[in-house]
Amino acid sequence: MDPVTLETERLVLRAFAPGDVDVVYDACQDEDIQFYTPVPVPFRRQDAEKRVYEDWPEGWATDKDYTLGAFRKDGGAFVGSYCLTRLxxxxxxxxxxxxxxxxxRGYSAEAARALCDWGWAALDVHRIEWWAMVGNTGSRAIAEKLGFTVEGTLRHRVIANDGRPHDWWVGGLLRP
Ligand SMILES: CC(C)(COP(=O)(O)OP(=O)(O)OC[C@H]1O[C@@H](n2cnc3c(N)ncnc32)[C@H](O)[C@@H]1OP(=O)(O)O)[C@@H](O)C(=O)NCCC(=O)NCCS
Structure with missing residues (x-):
């Protein structure tokens, strides 16, 4: 489908555009993003370009994943990336x-909630899952704020960017 644009009280969520390569590149230098999410390490400018020019548009075009960038309404600063991926x-x-x-500042909870609300309204979806490495308390706090039930811990579920297997939490949110 064509990408959608969503609005919350403080944010605009829209598809990434070519002009966003720099903010994606800068944000993904962060060590928590590099540890807790499956981005390449080191994260090079061409990795940002591939996401912005190819992967994220293709995700929308093929209905495999729906990624939106969140930007502040006051001044336009880039906040983060929020995605629903078809499993x-x-x-x-x-x-x-x-x-x-x-x-x-509560921006991620605000953006993630808006994306889930859109998903319930626009997609044929009955369950949204959340996965995070055990110990990623920030990610879990957002999931729980959105009403996800943490359903279990899978031992040594994923090899992270440190090359070691880690335990992962899994949670679920059912269609309201
Ligand atoms: C996890 C992450 C997205 C949180 O983003 P954020 O914009 O700071 O989150 P919010 O401000 O919306 O916080 C929402 C709630 O989570 C809580 N929270 C956020 N980070 C937290 C942390 N590190 N530890 C504990 N609670 C945390 C906030 O206090 C807030 O709760 P409150 O409203 O009751 O105060 C951000 O830290 C991040 O990008 N981390 C690296 C990448 C990552 O781990 N992604 C998730 C992979 S599963």
Whole structure:
């Protein structure tokens, strides 16, 4: 489908555009994004270009994942990336990361909630999942704020960017 634009009280969520390569590149230098999300390390400018020019538009075009960038209404600063990824029939995964400078203001919860609300309204989805490495308390706080039930811990579920297997939390949110 064509990308949508969503608005919350403080944010605009829109598809990434070519002019966003720099903010994506800068944000993804952050060590938490590099540890807790599956971005390449080191994260090079061409990795940002690939996401902005190819992966994210293709995700929308093929209905595999719906990624939106969140930007502040007051001044336009880039806040972060928020995504729903199709896992199986009727099941999507919510993923997110925020630029370090914009954290701690409730923006990620606001953006992630808006994306989930859009998902319930626009997609054939009955369950949204959330996955995070055990210990990623920030990610879990957002999921719980949105009403996700943390359903379990999978041992040694994913090899992270440190090359070691880590335990992962999984949570779910059912269609309201
Ligand atoms: C996780 C992340 C997206 C949080 O972004 P954020 O914009 O700071 O989150 P918000 O400001 O919307 O916070 C929402 C709630 O989570 C809480 N929270 C945020 N970070 C937290 C942390 N590190 N530890 C504990 N609670 C945290 C906030 O206090 C807030 O709760 P409150 O409203 O009751 O005060 C951000 O830290 C990040 O990008 N981390 C690196 C990438 C990552 O881990 N992504 C998730 C992969 S599963």
């Amino acid at each position: 199986s029939l009727g099941v999507f995964e919510l993923g997110y990361w925020a630029a370090e400078k914009q954290r701690g």
